[in-house]
Amino acid sequence: MANKRKADASVDEVIDPSDMLSFICLGGGSEVGRSCHIVQYKGKTVMLDAGVHPAYEGISSLPFYDDFDLSTVDILLISHFHLDHAGSLPYVLTKTNFRGRVFMTHPTKAIYKWLMSDSVRVSNTTSEQTTQLFSETDHLSSFSQISAIDYHQTLHHASIAITPYPAGHVLGAAMFLIEIAGLKILFTGDYSREEDRHLVSATLPKHVKPDILITESTYGTASHMPRPEKEARFLSLITSILDRGGRVLMPVFALGRAQELLLILEEYWEMHEKYQQYPIYYASSLARRCMTVYQTYIGAMNDNIRSLFRSKMAAIGEAAGKNGQALGGTSPFDMKWVRSLKSLDRFDDVGGCVMLAAPGMMQNGVSRELLERWCPDPKNGVILTGYSVEGTLAKSILNEPTEIQAFKKENTSRRSGREEAARVMIPRRCSIDELSFAAHVDYGQNSSFIEEVGAKVIILVHGETNAMGRLKSALLSKYHDRKDKPRIYNPKNCEELHIPFKGEKIANVIGKLAKHPPHPSHDIDKAIVKTVPEIFAGVLVQNDFKLSLMSPDDLREYAGLTTTTVVCKQRVPLSSAGAGLVRWSLESMFGGIVAVKKEKPSGFIQEVDDDEADDANEKAIQPEPPKETAEHTGDEVYRVMDCVTVACRSGYVELEWEGNIHNDGIADAILAILLSIESSPASVKYSSKPHSHNHDRPSDHANVSLSSRLDRVLWFLEEQFGDNIQPIEPADDVDIAKGQVNMRLRIQVDEHEAIVQIDPLEVECKFEALRQRIMAVLERAIDTVAPFVDLQADNAADGGS
Incomplete structure (x- = not known):
């Protein structure tokens, strides 16, 4: 995905x-x-x-x-x-x-x-x-x-x-x-x-x-000049300079546009015998080496050059005198009319010629030296074919100055007292043209x-x-x-x-979670299903910015991670509080708790490990707990919030849970209750004298009647809508005879009317804004008055997978 x-x-x-x-x-x-x-x-x-x-x-x-x-x-x-x-x-x-x-x-x-x-x-x-x-x-x-x-x-x-x-x-x-x-x-x-x-x-x-x-x-x-027009203008400038007996200087980068210009000149010279008397020089120490690279990577070029490579069958050119060596062969870059020139020391500067010389900005090197040599002659011409950067000689010469500054310093031995040596100024009389092939x-x-x-x-x-x-x-x-x-x-x-750039974070559900995706209830409107995302419970793993949601059991296979479960145990000594009082206190906080099992009382033979044997020895020296009825003889074990096990043993209570942030918080709350249970008035009253009854009386918080919950919800609605709430009497006499409470209400706000069904929770109203407002109040009221354990059960039913 x-x-x-x-x-x-x-x-x-x-x-x-x-x-x-x-x-x-x-x-x-x-x-x-x-x-x-x-x-x-x-x-x-x-x-x-x-x-x-x-x-x-x-x-x-x-x-x-x-x-x-x-x-x-x-x-x-x-x-x-x-x-x-x-x-x-x-x-x-x-x-x-x-x-x-x-x-x-x-x-x-x-x-x-x-x-x-x-x-x-x-x-x-x-x-x-x-x-x-x-x-x-x-x-x-x-x-x-x-x-x-x-x-x-x-x-x-x-x-x-x-x-x-x-x-x-x-x-x-x-x-x-x-x-x-x-x-x-x-x-x-x-x-x-x-x-x-x-x-x-x-x-x-x-x-x-x-x-x-x-x-x-x-x-x-x-905007650039169209290619055919630009090439025609380029060749016209070159031929006009040659026709007047001058030399053409084109400052270029050693590699790049130089090869394109050479291909244009090679094609023109081949077609026009008149100009074949004028040599074309490619002045660069890298010319021959890098031409080999160009020949190597012909496959990375366009169809035109590949077609030319396949069709060209020209013979290898002969040496072109002492000025250089002719390039020739089967490659489009083995050129017949172009000569490579490594150094000006081997250049016989006589007559007209076309010179492509690096560097393109003329800050130094061969192009700068030739410019200083040729610029005083009005027959010569400079054609700038690339982009000229600010601050370079190539850029400044476009303004056609009357003089240019020589690159090398003059002999200043007689001027040793000066801080800076003077520079020679060279008159510029050659033509300057710009035609960008960049x-x-x-x-x-x-x-x-x-x-x-x-x-x-x-x-x-x-x-x-x-x-x-x-x-x-x-x-x-x-x-x-x-x-x-x-x-x-x-x-x-x-x-x-x-x-x-804030993007949606999307995770791929893989492994066991992908095999059993949650299915929406048939009672839910299809429009709601499309807008409300399904809830998955798993481990979110990020690898190379990709998110994956998986079961903890799949971490080794899909994420290469090993898992370890930390089981926490805590023992709290309680000398007087019995299991009944413990349960009553926990229900007051968490609502209904689950009795897992009743462990066998002491006197029964059980298989125990060494730790349990030590526990038995410790129990032997503990004071005897108050007597309880036969129903409560033995150890009681409870499950709180489906994550913490509370075992009420003789003289102490033992907690056991799987360590994580959620479970640790619940265990801390249970420990706080247990540590204060014996100092509470209920505990004092419980242990002051023996009695025959037990504490099976359920907590009021854990067993709230439906009518009481309805009354509490109505308090919220009355705070929001005042006297605009009216109960709807049940139409069925059978329901009245069975003692069922009224579960329907009418809320009138201005000209809008809403009918509220408490169980199941539904609101019918043609005015959507009022319906959403009532639903928000009801949901907030239910979250407030319901015990923790009920809320957890509802969430598990809605989002579990």
């Missing part, structure tokens, strides 16, 4: 802290970069991504890890291999108290290993920071702690279920569906809904209905996906403040007129959200 969950709880309701979901952005809140989010629910903690900020270096590039105890994290999920989502993972694994499990897809893990190694080497050679966050040794030693997972594979860890789905952003990118105690959370990471040349678009099965959607808002409310959703794609998912709570992350704010406003406007409109949040870094 699956757990059902309400959409959410009202703010005014009192919410159990365990039903409160906590969400906090350690990075990626109202910014793009250093993505890291924390989700906490039901004592479980999931961490989403662990990136760095491309605009900063060192400690300042990290998420705000100091604001959260990472030792409490159960699972860390990496959505894809880009540094702004995975760049600080080695730091988390080696420099913090993180003790959880790390999961990513197989392609992501394969590329992440080489990408991080390259990132460490580049930062060590170009960074101005005196200390580094982690070394390559740290990265490689922590790599074994990462576990790989397949798309659509559901994995359980620490009572958390995770399932990755294709996200379409880069090879291996995943959206993660997380389920904790029945609450479903979908984290999209960076995702794309656009079908391109090699990747499948983001997909989610129809049957998956998350309660919470955590989605990117990179482009806010912007695999992120635009507003139309994002809003339609949000509509398809149908989550009641939407959390926006991975977006600049203005873009995220515009997206939130657009979504609020879209859902304004809906009754079930979702709640939308756009938290900032370190801003904690508390979202209530």
Whole structure:
């Protein structure tokens, strides 16, 4: 039986802290970069991504890890291999108290290993920071702690279920569906809904209905150019720069969109012989290694690339001179017109060419060096094809400044007295164009996906403040007129959200209880049966947030638990009070009690164990109790509230019960009565002199006549309705002759009349509000005047199974 969950709880309701979901952005809140989010629910903690900020270096590039105890994290999920989502993972694994499990897809893990190694080497050679966050040794030693997972594979860890789905952003990118105690959370990471040349678009099965959607808002409310138009514009920009004798620089991430752009260029160059004279360079030390990974995981790509792989029969390309080596072969990524370039030292910068160089933000590395070399020439051009993060050179160059600052410091040996070395300014005369091929959703794609998912709570992350704010406003406007409109949040870094999710707690009835379910009485209205739940008595067991109700006898089989019954015994010395007085006193408190048996008096031969033999020796030295009639000779045993056995023996009373909260309370009450019984006036009178009668006279409380109970119930009704109550005389003379009491009443309130039948308890009234009021008064009156034992019997009859 699956757990059902309400959409959410009202703010005014009192919410159990365990039903409160906590969400906090350690990075990626109202910014793009250093993505890291924390989700906490039901004592479980999931961490989403662990990136760095491309605009900063060192400690300042990290998420705000100091604001959260990472030792409490159960699972860390990496959505894809880009540094702004995975760049600080080695730091988390080696420099913090993180003790959880790390999961990513197989392609992501394969590329992440080489990408991080390259990132460490580049930062060590170009960074101005005196200390580094982690070394390559740290990265490689922590790599074994990462576990790989397949798309659509559901994995359980620490009572958390995770399932990755294709996200379409880069090879291996995943959206993660997380389920904790029945609450479903979908984290999209960076995702794309656009079908391109090699990747499948983001997909989610129809049957998956998350309660919470955590989605990117990179482009806010912007709309992308249609794909055919964008590719035509892209190729037009490149050819126009080449036609004027210039060089084309495209800063890209080493892996991701670069492969898509290379496929476009390879196809165009194959069809246009005019441009085959211009080489296409892929400048990255990871080019050849990671192309091998792309070839390995062709099966994880779309039908287009798989079809191309099956049909391509091109010959292996020859070497393309000293500048690089041609890539060729049967794989779509063995390209004829694309050359890999490991280092600029081997690059002969002569004539026009197309250069794809990392990194995409041009903060350092090959792309930065080529920009400084080519930007003074107006024939050259820079085409930015990805998203540009605030604070990076890629973002600032879009404003077309007249100068850019050189990355390396000039020779300042003659200026040693200055605190800071001056930087060289380089004139910028090259053209700057932006044409985004970033695999992120635009507003139309994002809003339609949000509509398809149908989550009641939407959390926006991975977006600049203005873009995220515009997206939130657009979504609020879209859902304004809906009754079930979702709640939308756009938290900032370190801003904690508390979202209530109070769901129904449903338990599966298993074992013996499931074989014999309770059946409603035929006298009960069917409408009432549908609204009033059946009552089961058993042990409630929780395992991985799943509740099961079972008999104590089934605990070993279904829950793996062993049971122990604790039997409690208590002996109270009583020198004068006999069994009759004990019974009378107990009936005064509990109502009717049950006489279980009459044990044989002393003088009869019985088999006894050692303890009973010791008891017999003790009895021998006890003073003789007062004589009673033959009817009370011997030991009397009573059962109180069907849980405590009271044995009245010679000179003492012994109590025995099965230990639990309910039974212990009743036993305490019986002990209080027994400890005061001999000092009560009744006891003094009983033991002052011998007498011939016994105490079989029943307690008035235990044997209340029907007429007396009716009078007490009438007191309650009169307090509520005053003189508006009239008895209805019995119509049958036979009933009057038999002495039966009048059990029917008429209650008149304004123009409404109600007929009350006491036994059985029924109220007939056309006005439902008055009927419910009278029933409430009657039920409260009966609960008040009835003895405890009668109430317990009624409850057992109504709810036992």
